[in-house]
Amino acid sequence: MSKWGFTAIKTNQSDLDLVDHGLIATIGNLEPSIFWCIGCGSCSATCTSAQFNNFNPRRIIHAIRSGHVKYITDEVDKCLLCGKCQMVCPRHVNTRNIILNVKQITGQNAI
Ligand code: SF4
Ligand code: SF4
Secondary structure (H helix, E strand, O other): OOOOOOOOOOOOOOOHHHOOOHHHHHHHHHOHHHHHOOOOOHHHHHOOOHHHHOOOHHHHHHHHHHOOHHHHHHHHHHOOOOOHHHHHOOOOOOHHHHHHHHHHHOOOOOO
16 A cells, blocks of 8 residues: 555546447436536445445446446445435436436346
């Protein structure tokens, strides 16, 4: 661990051959509040699931908007659909509904 208690994050490069913007086109129509996200991280800090498995709703929203579908399908099943993230969002992003729609579109169990 570094002297300061934190380290530099790994680089996060996008392979444009793997990017798919079809999901954001669909989700953006179903739940336009996804475009209001400012990436503050309040949802991730509050997420019920995160304390058990590092689930990160802020990263899910970013991944949807940037077309990283593999990350989304690998992670989205961890969401418990409890809705806490939505209650703390300063931008009133309906994170729960976004994830619910993603689960339904990707064929994962919504309930
Ligand atoms: S709390 Fe709202 S604005 Fe902040 S990262 Fe989550 S969805 Fe985005
Ligand atoms: S609805 Fe999902 S992302 Fe939001 S706080 Fe609950 S478990 Fe976390």
